[in-house]
Amino acid sequence: MTSSSDPRLASLEIFIQEHPTIQYATATSPNYSTLRATYTLDNPAIPFAIVRPQNAEDVAAAVKFAKANGIKPVVRSGGNSLFWKSMVQDSFVIDMRDIAYVNINKLKTSATVGGGILFGDLGEHLTNEGLATALGTIPFIGYVGWSTYGGYGPFSAQYGLGCDNIIGAKVVNWRGEVIEADSDLLRCIRGAGGAFGPVVELTVKLYPLKNILAGLIIYDSTDIATTIQNFNSGYQKLSIEGLPPALCALQMVLNSPYGKIFACTFIWGSDDHETGQTYLAKIAALGQVVNNTVAPNTIAGYLQQLKAMVPPNAYGSIETISIRKLNAEALAVIARNIEKMPQVDGANFFMHELRGPSATPNPESIFGPREPHMVLELIKTVAEQRDLKRAEDWVGTFIDELRKMDPRNILPSTYISITKPGSNSFKNIFGPSNYEVLLEMKRKYDPEGTFDLAQPEVNSLK
Structure with missing residues (x-):
């Protein structure tokens, strides 16, 4: 907690007087807990202060204040970092959410x-x-x-x-x-x-884009391992035939009041709904459907539907690994661990596929894994803290087995936003050549390490 004798408080008071439109809070402010709230409920960090600038000039002033007072700034855009990157102990949090035009x-x-x-x-x-x-x-x-x-x-x-x-x-x-x-x-x-x-x-x-097709296809999950195997066998055949760019079929395993369910979020991002319905039928045919909510919608409408389904906060975090193919070995590991998934709210499994233009080299970006792959998300973000250890134990065993698979099928890179700090190197995440560019640009654009609490952390780039 910040002491009332902390000289930085006097400086902050002057700063706010000079910038009266900036909302702020310190640990003793009545609105502190509200401004401090993020997705993760188990983050113990108590920042020195939180400010909500109204424009770019306010942000610039906040950075100058932090530097002048020897406080590291942290930027919050949404506040959903599962590794507490947007709310750091004794930092100066610059909450951007009022700059939303x-x-x-x-x-x-x-x-x-x-x-x-x-x-x-x-x-x-x-x-x-x-x-x-x-x-x-x-x-x-x-x-x-x-x-x-x-x-x-x-x-x-x-x-x-x-x-x-x-x-x-x-x-x-x-x-x-x-x-x-x-x-x-x-x-x-x-x-x-x-x-x-x-x-x-x-x-x-x-x-x-005016309208999309979107919704959830839930498959019979009585024998969930076989359901996953059969779905992916059929999906790989569709992939070989060629999938249209407008198609997204996001696989997931969720805990429901009725037990574990295997489902697919189907999104068709095109106004050509006739073709979309054709591919919807193909994806639905990959298993025995017990519920299909896919219907015409807008992006905004679908996001509102999802808002009602996703809890606003949780305890815990995530593990991830990226693989080139959902081959027999990978599917066996996935199926085996899905069967062990504890029946707790928030223990889930997702698979994101990268294909199309982003899965090819792009010299105008330092994003690392530019090849077709699957991102596996092992989620342990539980609603009740008492369930956290069970979810963590399950995820720990699951990720260990995945990492022991044939290394030729495992990408060195992992998705940085869901990579636990210390579990992968930035040289792997970005790739050797991009990593060298990152080091050079970090030295050029942040020579004093002002933003070394941002990810990737400057102290790790050495």
Whole structure:
């Protein structure tokens, strides 16, 4: 806790007097717990102060204040880091969520978005204009944090990853200046996010899209291991035939009141619903369907549906590994551990597929795994703290078995946003050549380590 005799408090009081529109809180403020709340309920960090700037100039002033008072700044966009990156002990938290504008250009080919915009709000703005961009599926996640660190999502196969849709950025640098990112800095922002300073604005590509097909297909899971095996055998045959870019079929295993269920989130990101219905039938035919909620919708409408399904907070975190193929060995490990999955709310398993344009080399980004692959998410974010150990034990065994598989099928890289600190090296995550670029740009754009609490951490880049 910050002492009332802390000289930084006097400096903060002067700072707020000079910037009266900035909302703030310290540990003794009545609104502190509200501003401090994040997705993770088990983060014990008590930041020195939390500020909510209203524009880029406020962010620049906040960075200058932090430097002048020897306090490390931390940037929060959505506050959903499962490894507590947006709320750090004794830090100066710059909460971007009031900077949440969306400005669409006249040609409707791009938009500038504020550094605190959330998926749900961005989706609503774009839907109202009959437009889309690369997005994820959880409405309360911050778009800038998601996109700049990679950004897997249901539109990756047709639009690319979130980072591949960034065409411009404004950043507050280590001196506390608002700058336009040049090509070198922009390349690094596309994959390494806010490691070079708070991203106060992005310019992103837009695409025409009015309506989608979206929903959940739940398969008979009486013999869940066989269901998973059969689904993937059929899905691989469809993949060999060729899958359209508009198709996303996200596999998952969830705990429900009726037991474990294997399901597929189906999203068809095109106004051509006739073709979409054809592929919906093909995906549905990969198992015995017990419920199918897929229906015409908008991006905004679907995000609102998901908001009601996803808890706003939880205890715990996640493990991840990326593999090239769902081969027989991988499927056997997955099926075996799914059968062991404890019946607790929040112990889940997801698989994201990367194919299409983002799965090919991109010299304008330092995002690492540019080849087709599957991201496996072993989730231990439970609703009740008493269930956390059971979920952690299950995930620990599961990830150990996955890491012991044939190394030729395992990517060195893992998705940085869901990679537990210390479980993989940044050289692996970004790849050797991109890692060297990252080191060089970090020395150039953050020479004093002002933003060394951002991911990747400057102290790890040595």
